[in-house]
Each structure stands twice: as structure tokens, then as C-alpha cells.
Amino acid sequence: MKLVYCSDPFESRKPDEAYASEASAAQVLGIEYVLIDHDALTMEHDAVKAVKRVKEQPSPVLGLYRGWMMRPEEYRQLYDALQARGVVLLNDPSAYTYCHYLPASYSVIEPYTPKSVWLHVDSDFSIDRVIRLLEPFGSSPIIVKDFVKSQKHYWIEACYIPSASDGETVERVVNRFLELQGDGLNDGLVFRAFVEFEPLVIHSKSGMPLTKEFRVFWFDGDPLYFTQYWDEGDYAGEGPPIEHFRQVGQQVRSRFFTMDVAKCVTGEWMIVELGDGQVAGLPEKADPLEFYKALQSRWPTM
Numbered sequence: 001m002k003l004v005y006c007s008d009p010f011e012s013r014k015p016d017e018a019y020a021s022e023a024s025a026a027q028v029l030g031i032e033y034v035l036i037d038h039d040a041l042t043m044e045h046d047a048v049k050a051v052k053r054v055k056e057q058p059s060p061v062l063g064l065y066r067g068w069m070m071r072p073e074e075y076r077q078l079y080d081a082l083q084a085r086g087v088v089l090l091n092d093p094s095a096y097t098y099c100h101y102l103p104a105s106y107s108v109i110e111p112y113t114p115k116s117v118w119l120h121v122d123s124d125f126s127i128d129r130v131i132r133l134l135e136p137f138g139s140s141p142i143i144v145k146d147f148v149k150s151q152k153h154y155w156i157e158a159c160y161i162p163s164a165s166d167g168e169t170v171e172r173v174v175n176r177f178l179e180l181q182g183d184g185l186n187d188g189l190v191f192r193a194f195v196e197f198e199p200l201v202i203h204s205k206s207g208m209p210l211t212k213e214f215r216v217f218w219f220d221g222d223p224l225y226f227t228q229y230w231d232e233g234d235y236a237g238e239g240p241p242i243e244h245f246r247q248v249g250q251q252v253r254s255r256f257f258t259m260d261v262a263k264c265v266t267g268e269w270m271i272v273e274l275g276d277g278q279v280a281g282l283p284e285k286a287d288p289l290e291f292y293k294a295l296q297s298r299w300p301t302m
Contacts, residue, residue, distance in 0.1 A: 001299045002087055003033035004054075006067040012037065012053070022066055025288035029296055034087065036078070038068050047077035057086025062300065064090050064256065065278040069148065071186070072097040091276060095254040099276045101147040102190055108251050113271040114195045118147070120188040121178070127171045134191060137164035141194035144177050148186040151177050155208040160194065195270060197262040200233025213262040214240040217277055217291070221250040225294045229260060231284040241269055 003026055005015040015023040015035060026033055034054045041050035063082060070078065076093040083089075098104045103118050117133050119125070134142065142164045143150065151158035158177040161169055178185065197211035213229035223242045228235050240261050248271070249259060256277035263269050282291060 001031050001296065002057075002061050002063040003031055004063050004065040004067070004082065004087065004089070005033055005035055006038040007035040007053070009039060016067070018068075019066060022282065022288045022292070025292045028289060029292055031292065031296060034063075036067070036082075038070070041078055042068075042070055042074055045074075045077075047074075047081035050078065051081045051085060054082065054085045054087060060086050060088050062090055063087040064295075067279065069100075069279040072100065075100075089278070090255050091257075091278060096276050096278070099252065099254045099257040099274045100279070101187065102145075102273055103147060103188075105252065105274050108253075109248060109271045109274060112245065112248055113273070114193040116190055116192045118188055118190040121185060122188075127167075127174065130170060130174060130189070130191075131167050134164040134170065137191070137193060139163045139165040142191050143194055144174055145190050145192070146177075146181060146186040147188055147190060149181075151180050152208050153203070153205070154180060159208075164191070196265045197270075198265055200230060200235070204232060211262050212238065213260060213272060215280065215283055215286075216240060216242060216245070216259045216261060217280070217294075218249050218252065218254075218257050218259060219277075219295070219298045220255055220300075221252075222246075222298075223249065224298060225286075225291050227283050227286040229262075229283050238263075244269060245271065 005019050005023055008014045008016050012035070023033060036054065037050045040046050072093065075096045079089050079093050102116065106116055117136070119129060119133055142161050143159050144161065158173060158180050161173050163169065174189065197213065200210040200212055202208070203210055210230045210233050212235060214226050215229050216226040217224045226240060226242065245259060245261065252274060254276065258275040258277050258280040260272040260275070261269055262272050282288060
């Protein structure tokens with residue numbers, strides 16, 4: 001096993017501070033890691049420079065990236081640059097895109113997740129197109145996000161739309177969302193039915209309603225590790241019904257991914273979204289050592 005972390009922007013020989021606890025857990029377990037320069041990849045668009053600190057391997061070795069998100073084309077560049085040095089990431093570029101972009105995997109999780117529609121933000125984009133796209137939702141509440149992320153911490157102004165048929169509010173929230181995303185917009189807009197999940201608490205800073213949600217990591221079609229998604233609120237010792245999602249988890253075309261699941265007020269459980277497991281963060285209540293022990297126990301050889 002070879003882990004790949006982002007280096008600290010100010011101390012290139014150390015892992016980024018955000019992943020320091022994970023790197024420490026890996027060291028305790030004797031798992032080797034290498035460092036890449038995320039800024040060189042995403043800001044300078046120089047994948048060769050990004051991997052310059054990775055030594056060439058005498059024979060190919062499987063690697064697992066644990067770091068900041070990147071666009072699919074950037075991931076492909078990183079994948080190729082690491083492969084040239086003998087480190088083959090567990091998820092190939094198609095697998096990365098499949099779980100990173102909600103529209104790519106929606107057909108698999110559709111029966112288990114809120115109804116979703118989307119469109120690309122391109123030269124033909126207009127609010128009129130958005131309004132037409134939202135007609136199937138009627139006057140039901142919806143949320144807006146891009147293909148990867150929402151502005152959930154700006155819940156009222158840039159995420160939640162009380163009625164999909166309220167064109168004025170749709171335009172205001174969408175425009176504010178696009179403003180906040182700026183150049184970080186991931187490809188297009190996704191609109192999802194708002195589902196009432198079991199409430200936990202109102203977020204102390206953003207005012208966003210937090211719900212009973214869990215993050216489940218999957219490895220080669222089997223659940224690997226799960227943890228509470230939020231660090232606020234009382235989960236009352238409840239865990240997710242993982243077996244309920246095993247069949248759909250085995251259909252996901254990725255070796256390492258996350259499945260965020262939440263409990264509805266009706267008692268039903270739904271999939272919130274999938275994510276590439278390499279760029280999905282460990283929530284605050286997760287135990288990095290237990291996470292890496294689980295990963296180490298499943299790790300295959302080349």
C-alpha cells in the first residue's frame with residue numbers, strides 16, 4: 001500500500017495540516033506515503049512538477065490518494081503522472097468521475113436518492129432553461145448544487161428553494177449560488193427534491209438544519225468503515241442500516257467510494273450522494289487509526 005497525500009503549501013516535506021492526523025495514523029500502522037504538490041497540479045497545471053517528490057518505483061505499486069478535490073481532467077493528469085513513476089492509483093480516472101459527479105452515477109442510485117435533474121452551465125445557459133427543467137417538481141421544495149458541491153452553509157440564500165415553481169426565488173438563489181461558486185463551479189447545476197430527513201440540530205454558524213446522516217466508505221463492493229457525518233447533534237447511538245444498501249453498493253463502478261446516507265422523518269433511509277473515496281474527508285468524529293486499520297485489512301496487491 002502506498003498512500004498519496006498533498007504536501008503542506010509552506011513545508012513541502014510534510015503532509016498538509018488537514019491530513020496530518022491521517023498521515024500519523026498511517027505511520028503508526030507502518031503504511032508508507034508519498035507527497036504531491038496540489039497547487040502545482042490545480043493552479044500551475046503541471047502534473048510532472050506535482051509528483052516530482054515521488055520516487056520512481058522499481059515495480060508498479062497500488063496507491064491511494066487522500067487529499068483535496070480536483071476536477072476530473074486534473075485527476076487524469078495526476079493519475080498519468082503517478083503511473084509514470086510506478087504508482088497506480090486504485091481508482092482510475094473514469095471511476096473518479098463516476099462518483100465525483102452526481103449525474104454520472106445517478107442512474108445506479110436513483111431508486112434510493114432524492115429525485116434530481118441537471119443541466120450544464122454553458123453558452124446556452126439561461127434562467128428560462130432552469131425554470132423549464134424544474135417543471136416536474138411542481139411547487140415542491142428543492143435544493144441547488146453543482147455536479148459536486150452545494151453552498152449548504154448559505155442555506156437560505158444559495159441552496160434551499162421553497163417552491164420550484166417560484167421563478168423569482170429560483171433566479172435569486174441560483175444566481176447567488178453561481179456567484180459564490182465563481183470559477184470553482186463544477187460543470188453544471190443539479191436540482192434535487194428536498195427530502196425531510198430526521199433532524200439533529202440547527203448548525204451553530206450557518207443556520208442550516210443538520211440531519212441524521214452518516215458517511216460510509218466502501219472498498220471493492222463492501223462497506224469498509226462508517227461514521228457520523230456531523231459533529232453537532234445527538235445521534236442517540238443509532239447507526240445506518242448498511243445491509244439495506246449493499247446491493248446498490250455492489251453496483252457502483254468504483255473500487256473505493258463513499259456513500260452518504262440519511263434517515264427520513266418517515267423512518268426510511270436514503271442515499272444523499274456518492275463520492276470518490278480518495279477526496280471524501282473523514283468527518284470530525286471519525287477515528288483515523290480505525291479507518292486505516294480497516295483499509296489496511298482490505299488492501300490488495302498488484
